[in-house]
Amino acid sequence: MAAHTVKAFDDDLDQLRASIAEMGGLAEAAISESLRALMQNDLEAAMRVIANDKKLDALESEIERNVVQLIALRAPMADDLREVVAALKIAGVVERIGDYAKNIAKRVHVIEAAAHIEPLSLLPEMGRIVGEMVHNVLNAFAARDADLAVQVCDRDRAVDDFYNSIFRTLLTFMMETPHLITPATHLLFIAKNLERIGDHATNVAEMVYFAATGEQMTERHKGEDGTGDWTDD
Amino acid sequence: MSDETLNDLAAHQQASHANDAAPKMTARDVSVFYGDKMAIDTVSIDVSQENVTAFIGPSGCGKSTFLRTLNRMNDTIPSARVEGRIDLDGEDIYSSGMDVVQLRARVGMVFQKPNPFPKSIYENVAYGPRIHGLASGKAEMDEVVEKSLKRAGLWEEVKDRLTESGTALSGGQQQRLCIARAIAVDPEVILMDEPCSALDPIATAKIEELIHELRGRYAIVIVTHNMQQAARVSQRTAFFHLGHLIEYGDTSEIFTNPRETRTKDYITGRYG
Numbered sequence: 001m002a003a004h005t006v007k008a009f010d011d012d013l014d015q016l017r018a019s020i021a022e023m024g025g026l027a028e029a030a031i032s033e034s035l036r037a038l039m040q041n042d043l044e045a046a047m048r049v050i051a052n053d054k055k056l057d058a059l060e061s062e063i064e065r066n067v068v069q070l071i072a073l074r075a076p077m078a079d080d081l082r083e084v085v086a087a088l089k090i091a092g093v094v095e096r097i098g099d100y101a102k103n104i105a106k107r108v109h110v111i112e113a114a115a116h117i118e119p120l121s122l123l124p125e126m127g128r129i130v131g132e133m134v135h136n137v138l139n140a141f142a143a144r145d146a147d148l149a150v151q152v153c154d155r156d157r158a159v160d161d162f163y164n165s166i167f168r169t170l171l172t173f174m175m176e177t178p179h180l181i182t183p184a185t186h187l188l189f190i191a192k193n194l195e196r197i198g199d200h201a202t203n204v205a206e207m208v209y210f211a212a213t214g215e216q217m218t219e220r221h222k223g224e225d226g227t228g229d230w231t232d233d
Numbered sequence: 234m235s236d237e238t239l240n241d242l243a244a245h246q247q248a249s250h251a252n253d254a255a256p257k258m259t260a261r262d263v264s265v266f267y268g269d270k271m272a273i274d275t276v277s278i279d280v281s282q283e284n285v286t287a288f289i290g291p292s293g294c295g296k297s298t299f300l301r302t303l304n305r306m307n308d309t310i311p312s313a314r315v316e317g318r319i320d321l322d323g324e325d326i327y328s329s330g331m332d333v334v335q336l337r338a339r340v341g342m343v344f345q346k347p348n349p350f351p352k353s354i355y356e357n358v359a360y361g362p363r364i365h366g367l368a369s370g371k372a373e374m375d376e377v378v379e380k381s382l383k384r385a386g387l388w389e390e391v392k393d394r395l396t397e398s399g400t401a402l403s404g405g406q407q408q409r410l411c412i413a414r415a416i417a418v419d420p421e422v423i424l425m426d427e428p429c430s431a432l433d434p435i436a437t438a439k440i441e442e443l444i445h446e447l448r449g450r451y452a453i454v455i456v457t458h459n460m461q462q463a464a465r466v467s468q469r470t471a472f473f474h475l476g477h478l479i480e481y482g483d484t485s486e487i488f489t490n491p492r493e494t495r496t497k498d499y500i501t502g503r504y505g
Contacts, residue, residue: 001503002498002503003503004501004502004503005502005503005504006502009502075461076501077460077488077489077500077501077502078488078489078490078491078497078500078501079490079497079501080501081488081489082489082490214489214490215490
């Protein structure tokens with residue numbers, strides 16, 4: 001991509017991309033750290049995840065300010081405009097992803113008693129996949145790579161499969177072990193949080209695809225939400 | 234890109250609007266030469282009645298030259314030569330039977346620098362209708378002048394000073410006076426060659442609002458260096474580069490998702 005005649009414009013865009021990448025790195029770390037805290041019952045690590053979420057909030061505000069300023073001062077056009085608008089939306093979504101990770105961290109202390117609930121072992125792998133989705137989709141944004149964005153969407157099916165499997169297993173577990181319904185429900189929420197993160201990464205992929213190509217991602221690329229009929233979204 | 238591809242592209246872009254009403258003006262394989270130098274290279278384009286059409290492109294791309302072929306203003310340049318065909322309502326404007334004075338009444342023009350006659354505001358507007366015999370008697374002429382000044386959004390500002398010189402008005406008012414002068418002869422097409430480049434932002438906004446109001450009543454073609462202006466006032470945008478028509482399409486598409494790399498580089502500020 002050729003540079004802009006006004007170099008400061010490129011500097012502004014680079015700054016924006018760097019902020020998005022920083023948000024992505026923080027969100028990814030929050031996902032993996034919250035799950036590590038969960039698995040190792042590390043309450044301090046959970047507290048750190050919760051505290052670090054403020055950084056994501058601050059970065060989102062900073063990106064919003066920068067985008068408004070960039071639109072006002074540089075009047076971006078065409079793919080520049082699409083990228084800037086995408087950055088604004090992506091910042092909002094990544095902040096939300098951070099909230100889900102924070103929510104997982106908040107549940108660490110209640111799960112303590114439930115380390116032997118079987119589906120717990122599935123969560124790290126599920127978390128690894130959604131973490132990679134977040135990582136890859138933000139790489140796709142940085143590289144304006146529509147193909148990589150489509151690949152991220154494809155992986156959401158695996159996340160949905162994980163969620164469906166955990167849902168069924170936990171339901172059975174709760175029926176058999178009523179005194180552990182409380183921690184099991186928290187685990188279910190954690191799985192749901194991860195599933196939502198996957199959906200958000202998919203939404204970001206659609207934004208990246210539009211920013212890169214100027215076309216909406218087709219339904220074929222998007223796949224379907226495989227979380228089954230018994231979910232409300 | 235070869236000329237054939239460009240023409241295919243133009244034909245395709247026009248075909249995608251095949252359901253629109255017949256175009257007001259059509260240009261087919263139009264080339265313009267200044268002496269040996271080719272300024273416009275086989276351009277085909279349709280101009281519709283209901284849309285404002287903007288021509289954009291870097292200096293020297295041929296957009297003003299092409300605009301001037303639409304009412305044969307290039308005839309006044311001895312070395313200029315036009316090839317191809319340009320129709321107004323299906324009639325070849327370069328045919329020998331075409332009365333150029335009549336043509337320029339039907340296809341009016343507003344220039345970069347406001348150029349009112351050194352006469353009264355009233356006379357500036359009345360001049361055209363008078364030489365074309367469009368008004369019989371004082372009362373009818375008063376009506377034409379008032380109607381034209383109203384349509385040009387200038388009436389309220391000048392109705393009590395119609396006898397003052399047109400050149401005494403501000404730049405923006407002068408430009409609106411020139412638009413009123415163009416409107417007074419009841420044209421079908423109005424060509425505007427960078428009509429706001431000598432105006433301040435407020436006067437520019439008034440002209441842009443005027444273009445919006447005049448849309449539909451007249452086919453309007455505007456050449457502008459200000460891409461934001463093209464984006465604001467037009468529904469169709471044509472991008473010219475080195476005498477070629479690179480891309481012609483809906484303004485909203487051109488500015489959000491241009492098809493051609495050269496268009497994209499130009500509108501995003503990556504040109505040259």
